[in-house]
Amino acid sequence: MPKGQRKSYTKEFKLSVVYAMLGGTQRPKEIFAEYKIDRQTAYRWVSEFKAKGESAFEDKSVLLGAEVEQLRKENERLRRENEILKKARAYFAERNAKK
Numbered sequence: 001m002p003k004g005q006r007k008s009y010t011k012e013f014k015l016s017v018v019y020a021m022l023g024g025t026q027r028p029k030e031i032f033a034e035y036k037i038d039r040q041t042a043y044r045w046v047s048e049f050k051a052k053g054e055s056a057f058e059d060k061s062v063l064l065g066a067e068v069e070q071l072r073k074e075n076e077r078l079r080r081e082n083e084i085l086k087k088a089r090a091y092f093a094e095r096n097a098k099k
Helices: 011-023 028-035 039-057 065-098
Strands: none
Touching (some): 028 039
16 A cells, blocks of 8 residues: 555444454454554544444445535535625625725
């Protein structure tokens, strides 16, 4: 893996690590070596799991189709509003310049 590129792990992989850490049958050092992960990463996953349960590892980057459509509509509305504001600014700037 090229330097500076982040590794991504599946939900199942993260849960395996968390359950191994919480199971207490292996020492943490053995788990880090077995799964080839950094200790900080493993402990962060355990912390997230304790705070949010399995939902902590849901894919946050995937938007549902309805969400994408809603965001597109909102984006278009904001563009129209921006155009209106630009025209109003130009109008008032011209009006004030005549005084």
